[in-house]
Amino acid sequence: MARRLLTGIGIPILALFSALLLGSFVILSTGGGWDKVLTAYGAVVYGAFLKPRGFSETLLAMTPLILTGLAVALAFKAGLFNIGGEGQFLIGSLCSVWIGYHLTGLPGIVLVPLGLIAGMLGGAFWAAIAGYLKSRLGSHEVINTIMLNYIAFNLGDFLVNSRGPMNDPTSSVPRSPMIALSAHLPRLNPGSPSDRLHAGVIIALLATAVIWWLLYKTTLGFELRTTGANPDAARYAGMNARRNLVLAMALSGSLAGLAGAVEVQGLNFNVPAAVQSFSAGYGFDAIAVALLGHNHPFGVVPGAFLFGAMRTGADLLQLRTGVSRYVISIIQALVLLFAAAPAIVRWIYRIRAERRVEEAPLTRGWGA
Amino acid sequence: MLDTIVGLLASTVIAATPLALGAYCGIFCERSGVVNIGIEGMMLTAACISQIVAQYSGDLRLALLTGILTGGILAFIHAVISIRFKAEQIISGTVINILAVGLTGHLYQRYLAFSASPPQSPGTFPKVPIPLLQDIPILGPIFFQHQPIVYAMLILTFLTHFILFYTPWGLRTRAVGEHPRAADTVGINVYRVRYINVTLAGLIAGLAGCWFTLEWVGTFNLQMTSGKGFIALAAMIFGKWSPFGSFAAAVIFGFANALQINFQLNMPNIPYQFLTMAPYLLTMIVLAGVIGRAIPPAADGQPYEKG
Known part of the structure; x- marks a missing residue:
């Protein structure tokens, strides 16, 4: 038991350590010695946690x-591969922004949830297609x-770019109108105006709990997981595979759409015409986060925390050492590699494999 | 009128090139049972590194060679992770894609960005019209007045088909992809067949990457492959894992692309965004209406455990 716990915690830590070690060779390749590596990693840690508001920015990221990680994880659990997180995120944010600047007369207690729900419905619809x-x-x-990602990018570009139906003609940068103040998610630290952390983080954690409950405590969740683990068995058991498939995609999309709505209502308050940089990389990162967390809702949170911290710390890394912030993406890829393929870590550190526990695969490739 | 159509079809072949090459990369991998969603990353990295070599050596041929090898090296890494360590292949492919974003961003800032004051780009490969063939009416301008990688793509279409369906190696590859246990029983080395196929396929992805920099633009931009590696996978599934089918899919996609560029120039009243989205929409419609269910090789994506 103690041994299992040791490898249970040990392997992820060794994975992170190995990724940082390999990453340091990339930093060394830019010239300079090991002190530069220490400065670089120090800058990431300082930027992500210690500097004023650093921790808030990490939670923000x-x-x-x-939310997008949960979207991918939920789809994987149901045997589906949703690479469309970015498009669903964007459609969700467009729906939320539309509500936010049209229904300006409504009080916040109605408008905030309305915007979020609109975002979820938008994302759900897009994925359900x-x-x-x-x-x-x-x-x-x-x-x-x-x-659908590319269609969403173009649709978003059309809607909010100049002369588009959702464009704000008074703005010098092409973007949608700003949402009403009453549509904003409340800030968590209103005393400090530069602390941008908003209630979205609570929504994300609540969503994690809800998805866990849905997957593991409800009949629907059982059906989705069964369909994902063994579609034939699900069919023989009389489960409605077609309905479950559409439902799983819609649920997954609603999470990505919620992520878009939360970004709009908590942080950005509009959708810029540069839509692709707005939904920047959430497609890839969400897949990585889901896989890091072994597709378990509670695993997604630490994965997202780690990636969020790295994203946040990357800027200071570039500022302090001149090493490009992209080194962080390299390290993220290595973390994913070592965490998701423990056989490599075991091989490097000569750790004996435990007796094999039959585990359902995380992904099923193109699976039929 | 005829000139316009011929011009349109010629640009269709050009636009189809990276998609078809990416699809052939996918075919070799998946026919041997290894899913490769890292094609996008392999293409992006090859595009970046080939451009760096082009600018610092001034030699396009050396650049092409390095680009192709880059694809091969990344694919070999994918092979080691998914064959030797039996990691899930979707994960391994995602790792390659994220790694490519980081690596190319890093290299771009260090060697190609304005602040690095890099040497000038030697430009792109010149057009090489094929003597005699280029004079054939209609077909000549469409197929035989291109840059070299386009020809390579056309040749690889036939070559891939020939290798897969008319050589012992192709038979072994397909056997390993459909039923590795049976292949093993008759003495085929499953691991070796997979290693070689995935690595060779990576060389093709590298070639596709070189097309972006050495043939199309002549410079490297961040994220310049913009999802073409994924669209190539779509073409592969669309074409049901066959070279000719994938080529046709890539051409349909390339045609929609060429057509929308043509429309953008001639009909400024239609919002360009709707024209840009047309190829993607078309893919979905054709996929839903014409192709129906696509069935991958039976052992696609499954690590092989020697019994």
Whole structure:
């Protein structure tokens, strides 16, 4: 038991350590010695946790990663691969911003949840298209969610860019109008105006609990997991595979859409015409976060925290050492590699494998 | 009118090139049972490194070679992770994609960005019209007045088909992808077949990456592959893991792309965003209506455990 616990915590720590070690060779390759490596990692830690408001910014960066990570994890659990997080995020943010600047007369207690729900519905609808096409016509969700990403980028660009129907003509940068003040998510530390942390982080943590409950404590969750683990068994047991498929995609999309709505209502208050940089990289990062957390809702949170901290600390890394912030992406990739393929870590450190426990795979490739 | 159509079809072939090459990379991997969603990352890295070599050596051929090898090296890493360490292949591919974003961003800032004051780019490969063939009416301008990587793509279409379906190696590859246990029983080294296929496939992805910098633009931009590696996967599934099918899919996609550029120039009244989204929409419609269910090789994505 003690040994299992040791490898249970030990392997992720060794994974992180190995990634940092390999990353330090990249930093060394830019010239300078090990003191530069220490300065670099020190800067990341300082930037992400210690500097004033650093920790707030880390939590801020973690919030959309939790929600999009949950979206990917939920889909994986149901045997689906949702690469369309970015598109669903964007559609969600567009729906939320529309509500936020149209229904300005409503009080905050109505408008805030209305915007969030609109975002969820938007994301759910966008993902459900792929789910529906798969369930009815068998066309593959991996392709369709990718295609829907690009369609969403162009749609968003059309809507909020100059002369578009959702463009704010008074703004010098092309973007949507600002949402009403009453649509803003409350700040968690209103005393300090530069602390941008908002209630979105609480929403993300609540969503984690809800998704855990849904997956592990409800009939629907059981059906989704069964469909994901063994579609044939699910069918023989009389579960409605088609309905579950569309539902799983819609639920997954609603989480990504919620992430978009939270970004709009908590942080950005508008959607810029540079839509692709707005939803920047949440597609990739969400997949990584979900896999880091082994697709378990409670695993997604630490994964998102780690990636959020790295994203936040990266700026100071570049500022202090001149090493490009992209080194962080390299380290993130290595963390994912070592964490998701423990066999490599075991091989490096000569740790004997435990007796094999039959584990359901995290992903099922293109699976039929 | 005819000239416009011929011009359109010629740019279709050009636009289809990275997609078709990416798809062939996918075919070799997946026919041998290894899912590769890292094609995007392999292309991006190859594009970046080939451009660096092009600018610092001034030699486009050396750049091409390095770019191709870059794809091969990344694919070999993917192979080691998924074959030797039996990691899940979707994870390994995602790792390659994120790694590519970081690596190219890092290298770009260090060697190519304005602040690094890099040597000038030697430009792109010149067009090499094929003697005689280029004079064939209609077909000549469409197929035989291109830059070298386009020709390589056209040749690889036939070569991939020939290798897969008419050589012992192709038979072994397909056997390993469909039923590795059976292949093992008759003495085929499953691991070796997979290693070689995935690594060779990476060389093709590297070639596709070189197309972006050495043939299309002549400079490297961050994220310049913009999802083409994923669209190549779509073309592969679309074409049901066959070279000719994937080529057709890449051409449909390339055509929609060429058409929308043409429309943007000639019909400024239609918002360009709707034209840009057309190829993606078209892919979804064709996929839903015409192709239906696509069935991957039976052992695709499953690590092989020697019994």
